[in-house]
Amino acid sequence: MKTIRALSALGAAYAVVLAGPLFAGAPTAKPEDVGVSSARLKRVDELVQRHIDAGDFTGAVTLVARNGRIVRLEAQGLMDVEHKKPMAKDGIFRLMSMTKPIVGVAVLMMMEEGKVRLQDPVAKFIPEWKDMVVAMPQDGPSGPGGPGPGPAAAPGAAAGPGNAPAAPKYYVVPAERPVTVRDLLTHTSGVVSGRISNYANRAVAAKPNETLADYIPRVGKVPLEFQPGARWAYSATTGFDVLERVVEVTSGMPIDRFLQKRLFDPLGMRDTTYIPPKNNPRLVTRYTRSADGLKPADDPDFMNGVYFSGGGGLFSTASDYAQFALMLANGGEGNGVRILSPRVVELMGSVFAPDTLQGRPKGESFGLSVRVVNDPAAANTFLSPGSFGWSGAFGTHFWVDPKKHLVAIAMTQTSNQEFLRDFENMVMQAVVD
Secondary structure, X not given: OHHHHHHHHHHHHHHXXXXXXXXXXXXXXXXXXXXXXXXXXXXXXXXXXXXXXXXXXXXXXXXXEEOOEEEEEEEEEEEEOOOOEEOOOOOEEEOHHHHHHHHHHHHXXXXXXXXXXXXXXXXXXXXXXXXXXXXXXXXXXOOOOOOOOXXXXXXXXXXXXXXXXXXXXEEEEEOOOOOEHHHHHOOOOOOOOOHHHXXXXXXXXXXXXXXXXXXXXXXXXXXXXXXXXXXXXXXXXHHHHHHHHHHHHHXXXXXXHHHHHHHHHHHOOOOOEOOOOOOOOOEOOOXXXXXXXXXEXXXXXXXXXXXXXXXXOOEEOHHHHHHHHHHHHOOOEEOOEEOOXXXXXXXHOOOOEOOXXXXXXXXXXXXXXXXXXXXXXXXXXXXXXXXEEEEEOOXXXXXXXXXXXXXXXXXXXXXXXXXXXXXXHHHHHOEOO
């Protein structure tokens, strides 16, 4: 631990060496020019360094923008401890569940073209999803699932120690209604989102070199965790993998090509990809916590360059993701290109699954692929009402604040929920008008 802290301090000292253009994809500004306090924004530096010193993660990249102008893009700590490599502002991170809002936008694009509707049953696009059934536990409740980003399980695999949970006992009943696109976007579908469905999904797991087209039709035979719409439970990977397949069917393009052509290229997101950049020197090493400190960790099996997971398969940089977030903050237009209409962006951040629904924490509802803060006091956050965004299981986080015209991004490669919540507060306390 002492070694990591010492090297992290060395990485922080190298931050000046990394100086260069703040951000190539958007205009920059002095914080005070857009109503942000420079002195208060420095508290983000202090927050990040405290967590590096505590051994919570080796390094981080943080970005803040207001009124479409970047006021902060900083790299602190190390991106690779073993090689004493300072964190780079253009470091490439595994987004994990921050992939989901990107997939959500792809679905909304298909809706704007009249090819998909929120109320459409998934079976309209994937016939194997007709006549689905719901699991009824016989050995205790299956549980609704947690409110945050789920485990890095392979598509079709169950989460848990050793990836081999005990077989649950259950019987099945017919689903009262079909699973819809809205259910998937809001995590109210019951698709692979609890103990029983995760276990049953093992039988249809995606094999090496299989694609969405191979795997997703088989998921229609997996029992749902609960009746569609009955509660909120996080579908860590499969729910948004299904949405990707819907986009493929309706657009006529593989999801990687669709996103490249329709989103990444227009927005100038040059470093965002499903293909693991293993030989890229800017790839940030992933670390997990252990009794002996932070240890390097391998990528999940689904990051294989063949299976493009909508639940968590993308790699990106803070600057690239800022282009996506700024597009949302600007009502659907970014880099001079309109991706969505203002009305559809507004819908994306609206309350579709309220915080009164079983499974949602107080003050935090859910929109179309994003968490929505509807009551900051109940949620114990400084964020403005209507702020929306999401996180990733390996320590990535973003939100858009339409009220304050603000975007913020934090990227590490070791999960730490405390840091992410404190980062929100440190950014918001720096906004002074």
